[in-house]
Amino acid sequence: MDDNRLAISDVINAAPLSALQIRVLLLCCIMVVLDGFDAAVIGYIAPTLTKAWHLSPQQLAPVFAAGLFGMFAGATGFGILADRYGRKIILILSLMIVATGTLATILTDSVMEMTALRFITGIGMGAILPNSITLASEYSPARSKILLVTLSYSGFTLGLAAGGWIAGIILPIFQWHGLLLVGGLAPLILIPIAIVWLPESLCFMAGRDRYRKKLNHIVSKITGKKNEAVYYINNETVQVSSPVAALFHIDTIRVTLVLWCAFFAFMFVFYLLTSWLPLILSKSGYPVAEMTHIAAMLPLGGVLGGIVMATLLDRLLSLHVLTVASVIAAITLTLTGAQLAHPQALLAAIFVLGFTLTGTMNNLSVLASTFYPTHARATGVSWALSAGRAGSICGSLSGGLLFSQAQSLSDVFIWLACPVAVACLALALAGNRKG
Structure with a gap:
């Protein structure tokens, strides 16, 4: 020894x-x-x-x-x-x-x-x-x-x-x-x-x-x-025989369920927007060049938002950072539809949405790697992303149904605020977790 x-x-x-x-x-x-x-x-x-x-x-x-x-x-x-x-x-x-x-x-x-x-x-x-x-x-x-x-x-x-x-x-x-x-x-x-x-x-x-x-x-x-x-x-203190069992250990099960719920909700909305936002903008009368410029604000805002939130998370050590960002994303979604006829306001709204929604989604992926012990870390991150992939599949495939149920294009954004609100509640439950 x-x-x-x-x-x-x-x-x-x-x-x-x-x-x-x-x-x-x-x-x-x-x-x-x-x-x-x-x-x-x-x-x-x-x-x-x-x-x-x-x-x-x-x-x-x-x-x-x-x-x-x-x-x-x-x-x-x-x-x-x-x-x-x-x-x-x-x-x-x-x-x-x-x-x-x-x-x-x-x-x-x-x-x-x-x-x-x-x-x-x-x-x-x-x-x-x-x-x-x-x-x-x-x-x-x-x-x-x-x-x-x-x-x-x-x-x-x-x-x-x-x-x-x-x-x-x-x-x-x-x-x-x-x-x-x-x-x-x-x-x-x-x-x-x-x-x-x-x-x-x-x-x-x-x-x-x-x-x-x-x-x-x-x-x-x-x-x-x-x-x-x-x-x-x-x-590490959490040691179990199976990586999968580690995800449902008494010390990790809450964060596992929170991550899965939040990942599913955020990637559902992100992939639905990524797939259908150009169509929404086209139906709202935007030319291709302007449509591309506005749609690009979603990933661009996400890169900047992810870095800002990561800096805050490193300093504050609390998931409340992501909870607040999720609340702002939900509010922004409900307001975005009303800006479809106003190019500059819509551009700003999509950027804020990218900053908060995509930025939060990016940091969830990173946080997943900090919550699990070494022998289960890759499984924890992978399965959390799998929950997100399930959300992305549902989001990509449900766009047509959402359009058929919504009374107008602006209503689509209000409907999309619902899963983000669910993610807000999930993050709030785990918001007092430090580290």
Whole structure:
């Protein structure tokens, strides 16, 4: 037995942020950017694809749905595998799946083939985001953990936005095949970089004898001190045999249920807005250029809101920050519909909605990585995101029903405030949780 034991979290928290930690955060951000791009790519190629294959938009619906279902499956299943075999190997495997699936999609000539490949690709995409968040969290010191991980997570929104810019350049020249080629080659190039430069999670390696030498080497790079005699351990109190059981332990079950409820509600609204906001703006008489500009405020506000809220969360250590933001989002939703005829007011309303709604959603993903012990962390983040994926599927598919039930376009926004209000109540119940 080693008497010279140190908790790995204490070492990370005491040391200044090192070049190795910055490298991990940057690589996680890049992977999330590519994940966001590949998640959005099918939407950008849809108009070109419908013309090339002589399809109606409704005939492409299975392709969209398959990607979402694949992401749900990937987030649910690969979280457990990451807690058992490590974050790095799952991230590399996920990149391989995304690269292979996206490149193979170029060769398809039917909706059925594309639907099957999109499901497979979605499995890889669904695993990248939660495991990147988990790894970034485990390399971040507690004093700035939420802010650092939020900066990495913001890559997903940036990937969504970059997809539109890249599509505008590539689609007119190379059609839909060219955009898929970019989406497949990018993760393929990143695989060898991740193999060489991305280390395994410190928390995952701590306490495992087979990783002792490698862990000591990585810690020496972070602290600048070599001490081969130290045995690094995890100092966590929640220890159960199964990662899934840890989610429902007496110390974690409340936050698990709160996260699932909030994730479902926020991603339901976010994906419904992402899918249907351009149509709402078009029906309200906005030209394409102005419509795109207004719709872009949703992700842009989310990036800025996520960073501001992350800074507050690191300082205040309370979920009340997100509760207040959720209340503002619900109020903004009820007011947004009345601004459809007023471009500047609508632009401001969508920005505030992005700042509060999307910003809160981004921070929920990060917070999930701080609530669970190491042996269940990837599962906790993945399953919370799976609840969100279920919400995104319901949101994307229920837009038509919502439009048919609403008396006017402005009523759509009032209806959308309802699930956000439910999320507010859920967050309020857990708002006194510190740390």
